Amino acid sequence: MKKYITLILLTILLVSCIQPNxxxxxxxxxxxxxxxxxxxxxxxxxxxxxxxxxxxxxxxxxxxxxxxxxxxxxxxxxxxxxxxxxxxxxxxxxxxxxxxxxxxxxxxxxxxxxxxxxxxxxxxxxxxxxxxxxxxxxxxxxxxxxxxxxxxxxxxEPRFQWRGMHMDFSRHFFNIDEVKDFLDNMALYKLNTYHMHLTDDQGWRIEIKKYPLLTEKGAWRTPNNQDTICMDKSVENKLFAIDESNFKEVDGERKYGGFFTQEQIKEIVAYADDRCITVIPEIDMPGHFKSAIDNYPFLSCNGESGWDTVFTYPTCLGKETTYEFMKNILAEVVGLFPSEFVHIGGDEVNIASWEVCPHCQKAIKEHGLKDEHELQSHFNRDIEQFLQSKGKKFMGWDEIVTGGLTKSANVMWWRNWFPNSPKIAAENGNGVVVTTTAAYYFDYLNEGTTLERVYNYEPIPADFTTEEEANVLGIQANLWSERIPSYKRLQYQAFPRMLAVAENAWASKENKDFEIFNNNVEKQYNRLDALGVYYYVPAVKGLDKEIAFVDETAISLDLAYELEGTEIYYTLDGSIPTKESLKYDAPFVVNDTIEIKARAYRGDIYNDLKSTKILHKEYTEPVNVTIKEKGLKQWVLKGKRKEVSDIKIPKTTNFTKVDSIALGDLKDKKRFSVVYQGYFKAEKDGVYEFETRSDGGDELFIGKEMVVDNSGWHGPRKRYGKIALKKGLHPITIKYRPSDKPRVIEAKFGLQGEELIAIDSKVTGY
Structure with missing residues (x-):
């Protein structure tokens, strides 16, 4: 018996030793x-x-x-x-x-x-x-x-050959170690193109030996409004803190900045190359050039540097010295970057100074150009020929399409509201990189440009032919740094959305599924933790708007989406919540005017603070009237009003009955205003939320109380307000002052916390 037991034990031991992986x-x-x-x-x-x-x-x-x-x-x-x-x-x-x-x-x-x-x-x-x-x-x-x-x-195999990420070093600077870390993360997800935006109005970030003032002076600025906005935000969110190493004394003044030496650029390029990543340099010209013009004022039309109404004064395209300056810079740049492409920007150029510049006007006449846009295209063609002589390909933002393109130029399409730009370029045989604000601007908040939105965005326009589609080089996401002052904040903006870009650029349309992708993303968080990535944690929902109460109200918080290991912490005294604050487990009741602040944590990673004020409201009593007609009265008033408040409520009976609030045929009219009036029916006692969306401006009143103030002068936007209403009928008035190109007027309502629906004849009458 002992022999059998020994044999069994030996067999078990042998099996365990050869157990497969x-x-x-x-x-x-x-x-x-x-x-x-x-x-x-x-x-x-x-x-x-x-x-x-x-x-x-x-x-x-x-x-x-x-x-x-x-x-x-x-x-x-x-x-x-x-x-x-x-x-x-x-x-x-x-x-x-x-x-x-x-x-x-x-x-x-x-x-x-x-x-x-x-x-x-x-x-x-x-x-x-x-x-x-x-x-x-x-x-x-x-x-x-x-x-x-x-x-x-x-x-x-990849769908696109250009699978890119971009970083803006001009608005806020990032050091070489942070660049290397970003490149490592790109490599992990098979992204292969790194676009360095190295120059702009706010700072020059690459050493040019022929023009030393570009970095001696142009790389350093007196802290501007972009810096102060971030510093103000950093009081409640340390991700907006600016690294003190980016400040130094220049001419006795504390200035912000930084730049890469040419040796550091070579180091970045080599580091990227070891990871099969191509580095694309961008030297923005002829606009966004203030940091150079400040120190070499002969580059501008009138010897001055500064800001016009929206953009800075560009370089003068009527002087040969401008072309010489640009080519001298690019001659050094092409020697540092082995990449096939060189990006020259070309976006948002303020042509107003060219319109009055005798040098520019002379150049337009001498070269037989139609206008200032063709003058920029003339400049682009000259720069392109220079780059071609150095074995490089020319690339610019989609504004370079205006005024004409050569067959060999390449375009980055960023303005999704200009769908003709990529179409014209692709028809012309130009290479196109899709990097639109609709999905690929990662300086936009995660709550607006969500992971799902990025993933489901199809980069190739639906009207592209097979031949035009073949000219799409790929896609790229951009991280403009006006409000990204630190590397942690940059990671927060980039991850996990960068993973969606990686899969959009790699997987075929037929091989994509957001649910599968999202499950895979959730498995990546532990790896991101191991890499030290500071990623976005889903936003806290429930504090997006002010909350009103009559006696008391329940506060319910939630995450924008589930993420394992994420917890919500909040305060009731207006202080900044930490992991030592109240932990949210279930809805809670408040009956006082307080300020609630909340944020979510996953480990030590936290998200942007959410806060709201709790407001006390007294009920507004209904009026005792009899409704004869459903819907609202509508008056269309002739003449342009400066402010919404200038619109007077008509006393005439010359009105039109309408069933809903919409612009309709008024889109074709000019110089008018609109008044809607009638009674809103509150089905039960409660706090009601009203919302308007308009261009130009509007105001919504219940009785004499303005509930929604959407006045001012603006494009289409939403505003909301809340009021406590007793069950019954309440006078409602909406005033609308359209913009010069009327586009929209809408109004919605709902009980607080419920989905809003359109105000129409189901709930109105007169």
Whole structure:
């Protein structure tokens, strides 16, 4: 009997010793961007200290170096690289026929095979291996764990070749270590183009040896309104704090700034190249050039530098010295950046100074140009020819379409309200990069440009032909830094939306699904934590507007969307909430006029503060009238009013009955105002919210009380107000003063906390 027991124990021990590497389930794996196809197989490959890497040729060098670097830091492994076939190895194998960036990855319990046709494909395969590994692979210090790579079979290729991110260094500066960190994060998600906006009105950020004043003086400014806005915000949110290292004494004055030396630029370019990322420089011209004109005033039309009504004065395009200056700068720039493209900006140029400049007008006449827009195109063509002589391609923002394009120019489409720009460019055969404000401006708040909105945005316009679609180089998201003064704030604006850009740029339209993507994003947060990324935490909902009460009201808070490990903390005394404040678990009742502030935390990462005031309201009694007609009276008054308050309520019976509040045929009219009047029916006692949306301006009254003040002079916008109403009929008046191009007037209502619906004849009469 003892022999049998011994045999059984030996068998169990033997089986446990040869137990295969663990298998992984689909829900345990997250690779972003989503591969074209992925099959999960049984078992996994274990990377150990003696695991070999089989290396064939130089196209695999960057991928191999990156992979060995990860294991060297996180595991303490010095993986041996060999050029002969061995067992239980990570094998890089060159195959022909795959498009640029494409790869095949085969992981089994006995080997990893990464296959591609060129270095970008091999590097992308390593990033997929990186995401298959435990998140500890991102550690900068040695970690003792088992390094299992799930068995998978992947075939993958990118949709677009331009998969980009942009950083603006002019408005606020970011140092070289922060740039390198950002490049590492781009590499992880297979983004391959890094656009550096290096010059603008607010600061010159690249050393130009021929013109030393550009950085000696132009890189430093007296703190401006963009700085003070951020400093004011930093009182309640440290993400808006400006790094003190970006200030220094210049001519006895404290100034903000910074710049990259040419050696630092070379270091950034080399660091990016090791990660198969191309760095695109942007030197903005002929507008947005104040930081240069300040120090070289001969560049402007009249020797002056400064701001006009909206934009700064541009350089003079009637002087040869301007062209010489620009080419001298670009001659140094092209020597620093091996990239195929050089971006010259060309956006938001104030042409007013050219209209009165004798030099510019002379140039227009001499070159047979139609107007100032063609003068800018003439300048662009001259700069393009210079860049071509240096082996570079010309690129600018979509304003360069106005005035005409050469066949070889390239366009970044940012103004989604100008859909003709990319169409004209694509028809002309120009390369187009889609980077519209509609989805890809990441300086816009996450609450407005949501992760879902970014993901579901189709970059190629629906009216593009197959030939025009082929001219779309790819997509890019931009991080303009007017209100991004710190690297943590930049990460907060970029993540997780950068993952949506990565998948939009990589996956085919047919291979996209937001629900699947969102599940994959949730699995990425622990990796982002390991990388030290300060990402966006979903906003707190429930404090978006003032809250009114008569006796008391319940306050209900929630997150914009669920995120594991995220908790809400709040205060009732107007102080800034921390993790030591009240933790929100369920709705709570308030019956006093107080200020509530709340924010969510995930670990030590917190989001933007949300706050609101709790206001006490007395009920407004109804009036005793009899409704004869449903709907509202509408008067259309002739003549233009300066203010909404200038509109007088007519006493005439010359009105039109309307069933709803809408512009309708009035869109075609000029110089008029509108008054709506009647009675609103409150179905029950309660606090009611009213909302208007208009261009130009409007005011909404219940009785004599102005509930919504949407006056002023503005484009289409919403405003709201609240009032406590007793059940019954209440006089309602809406005054509307349209803009010069009337576009919209709408009005909605609802009980506080409920969905708003249109004010129409169902709830009105006279």
């Amino acid at each position: 663990p298998s992984f389930k689909e829900e345990e794996i997250s690779i972003l961007p989503k591969p074209s196809s992925i099959q999960i197989d049984k078992g996994s490959f274990k990377v150990e200290e003696d695991t070999k890497i089989v290396f064939q040729d130089k196209t695999q060098e960057k991928a191999v170096n990156y992979l060995t670097g990860l294991f060297n830091k996180a595991a303490g492994f010095n993986l041996e690289v060999v050029d002969n076939k061995v067992e239980d190895a990570i094998v890089f194998e060159k195959i022909e026929g795959l498009k640029e960036g494409a790869y095949k990855l085969e992981v089994s319990p006995t080997s990893i095979h990464a296959k591609a046709s060129e270095e970008n494909g091999f590097f992308n395969a390593v990033q997929s291996i990186r995401q298959l590994l435990p998140t500890e692979i991102e550690s900068k210090e040695k970690v003792s764990i088992d390094w299992f790579v799930p068995s998978v079979t992947i075939e993958d």
